[in-house]
Amino acid sequence: MRSTTLCLPVQGNPAQKILLGMKKTGFGHGKYNGFGGKIEDGETTLAAALRELAEECGILAKEADLRPAGELTFIFPANPEYDHDVHIYTLTDWQGEPKETDEMKPAWFEIADIPYNDMWASDNYWLPAVLKGKKIKGRVIFAENNEDVDDITIRTE
Numbered sequence: 404m405r406s407t408t409l410c411l412p413v414q415g416n417p418a419q420k421i422l423l424g425m426k427k428t429g430f431g432h433g434k435y436n437g438f439g440g441k442i443e444d445g446e447t448t449l450a451a452a453l454r455e456l457a458e459e460c461g462i463l464a465k466e467a468d469l470r471p472a473g474e475l476t477f478i479f480p481a482n483p484e485y486d487h488d489v490h491i492y493t494l495t496d497w498q499g500e501p502k503e504t505d506e507m508k509p510a511w512f513e514i515a516d517i518p519y520n521d522m523w524a525s526d527n528y529w530l531p532a533v534l535k536g537k538k539i540k541g542r543v544i545f546a547e548n549n550e551d552v553d554d555i556t557i558r559t560e
């Protein structure tokens with residue numbers, strides 16, 4: 404199963420605003436999400452997280468500033484080739500201003516205004532806990548349409 408990263412830049416502790424990007428290409432295009440992608444061969448998870456963050460919205464951060472926020476496994480019974488793990492990080496410190504790239508169009512949202520209707524359907528099950536500083540571990544099984552949630556287990560630490 405492939406492994407991916409997902410970085411969630413936030414302002415405030417606890418988080419008051421979150422930077423999301425409208426995905427313009429690839430898996431999940433047309434949805435708001437954090438910034439991330441596949442971990443390449445020979446690359447550490449942290450290095451992949453920082454590389455994808457820079458590639459997708461132009462901001463630079465240090466490994467030490469990534470807060471591990473948990474891991475999720477996504478299962479797509481209708482298309483098992485989509486199955487993957489995601490390593491999730493939040494960060495409050497970075498260099499540079501977010502900018503639109505070929506892959507993502509970034510935008511800041513107040514926590515109360517997170518556009519869950521335009522995000523992956525499982526996000527509202529786990530993102531609120533992550534934004535409260537909790538660490539999560541879980542598994543999501545998607546329905547035949549690869550969009551709706553069929554089953555979900557989320558444990559908070």
Ligand SMILES: COc1nc(N)nc2c1ncn2[C@H]1C[C@H](O)[C@@H](COP(=O)(O)OP(=O)(O)OP(=O)(O)O)O1
Pocket residue numbers: 407408409410428429430431436437438439440441477489523525526
């Ligand atoms: C299925 O539910 C998901 N929810 C959320 N919030 N995020 C997800 C979900 N599935 C995938 N993601 C994230 C994980 C990664 O950050 C991206 C997908 O990255 P991937 O690399 O697979 O896709 P591309 O950006 O198209 O490929 P490149 O790495 O080649 O740019 O979405």
